[in-house]
Amino acid sequence: MNKPAPRALIVGMGIGGLATAMRLHDIGWDPVIVERASERRAPGYFIGLFETGRATAKRMGILDAIGNRTDPTTITYDVERDGRRRPGMGYGDLPGGPRLILRGDIETALHDAVALRTEMRYGTTPTALGEHPAGVVVTLRTTTGEDIAETTEHFDLVIGADGVRSTVRHLAFGPDNRFMRPLHHIVAATTMKEPVPGYRSQDGVVLAEPGRSVWTFPFTGHQPGLLFNYRTDDEDAQFRRPPIESLRAAFGPEPVGPVLGHLLRQFEQADDYIFDSARSRWTPGTPTGSSCSVTPPGA
Numbered sequence: 001m002n003k004p005a006p007r008a009l010i011v012g013m014g015i016g017g018l019a020t021a022m023r024l025h026d027i028g029w030d031p032v033i034v035e036r037a038s039e040r041r042a043p044g045y046f047i048g049l050f051e052t053g054r055a056t057a058k059r060m061g062i063l064d065a066i067g068n069r070t071d072p073t074t075i076t077y078d079v080e081r082d083g084r085r086r087p088g089m090g091y092g093d094l095p096g097g098p099r100l101i102l103r104g105d106i107e108t109a110l111h112d113a114v115a116l117r118t119e120m121r122y123g124t125t126p127t128a129l130g131e132h133p134a135g136v137v138v139t140l141r142t143t144t145g146e147d148i149a150e151t152t153e154h155f156d157l158v159i160g161a162d163g164v165r166s167t168v169r170h171l172a173f174g175p176d177n178r179f180m181r182p183l184h185h186i187v188a189a190t191t192m193k194e195p196v197p198g199y200r201s202q203d204g205v206v207l208a209e210p211g212r213s214v215w216t217f218p219f220t221g222h223q224p225g226l227l228f229n230y231r232t233d234d235e236d237a238q239f240r241r242p243p244i245e246s247l248r249a250a251f252g253p254e255p256v257g258p259v260l261g262h263l264l265r266q267f268e269q270a271d272d273y274i275f276d277s278a279r280s281r282w283t284p285g286t287p288t289g290s291s292c293s294v295t296p297p298g299a
């Protein structure tokens, strides 16, 4: 009699979780993905798919499905607060010519490739992990509307693909602050509804000043993305007031001028956004600063 396929629990339905499910399935595992959100996430704001990512996607057979939203007619301008501008470089002009896409383009391509052969449960998160020699006993909580149900199940392997502030890591190894080092840097991103007055919707703008910058990311077939970055010595203070107030404080006290003023209003009027600190992952006892990621809370 054939042995049943080993069972893996993958927590998180982002790029990491979906790609892991695809590979585990290919090598004979039975993956189950659980996702905290009640449905597929919004597509995010922008991603540059560089050569390493393109080669990986090609090997996985999903590069064509990911597509390419780079607009060949884009001109990116370096702008000053007073409205002066000159042609500059955008994200898509970086060496390696990244494809400009949305995070959701990768997630959708992966989702379509694994959905028919992988069990997926939404509104579900682990609340306890118990390791034993033959695997892991996991308590899973599923929230459907007002209803909450808990089950306890056995898996041969548990994979935390649940973002930089991973619940799996927390349950298995302890509090986040043991593993994440603040970079004193804030990232805020959203989608633009209206182009900057005086610019075409396919144009990019970059306003870069010491310790702070703002970028727009034009696409074909989608509204442009908008990204603010700034450095701060007091990360906690940035989260004690509404994000737009922190952004206005960080980009002040000088007058904002026409372009920055418009971009700040776009953020203020956005239906959804991310506003978060950048953190480097760090394993206690090893040199710091191996990688950097930003977590969109709930995004």
Ligand SMILES: Cc1cc2nc3c(=O)[nH]c(=O)nc-3n(C[C@H](O)[C@H](O)[C@H](O)COP(=O)(O)OP(=O)(O)OC[C@H]3O[C@@H](n4cnc5c(N)ncnc54)[C@H](O)[C@@H]3O)c2cc1C
Pocket (backbone or CB within 6 Å): 011, 012, 013, 014, 015, 016, 017, 034, 035, 036, 037, 041, 045, 046, 047, 048, 049, 103, 124, 125, 126, 161, 162, 163, 164, 166, 167, 168, 189, 227, 274, 293, 294, 295, 296
């Ligand atoms: C504004 C921005 C721009 C970026 N630009 C680029 C770029 O140009 N190039 C690039 O390579 N990368 C870029 N990145 C980074 C890239 O988006 C991330 O590295 C990547 O999406 C991470 O994927 P992930 O699957 O590891 O985690 P995530 O995308 O964080 O997905 C984690 C998933 O786990 C779920 N989850 C969380 N907690 C739980 C829980 N307790 N139980 C169940 N599910 C849970 C979440 O809802 C989510 O679906 C950018 C990120 C941002 C925010």
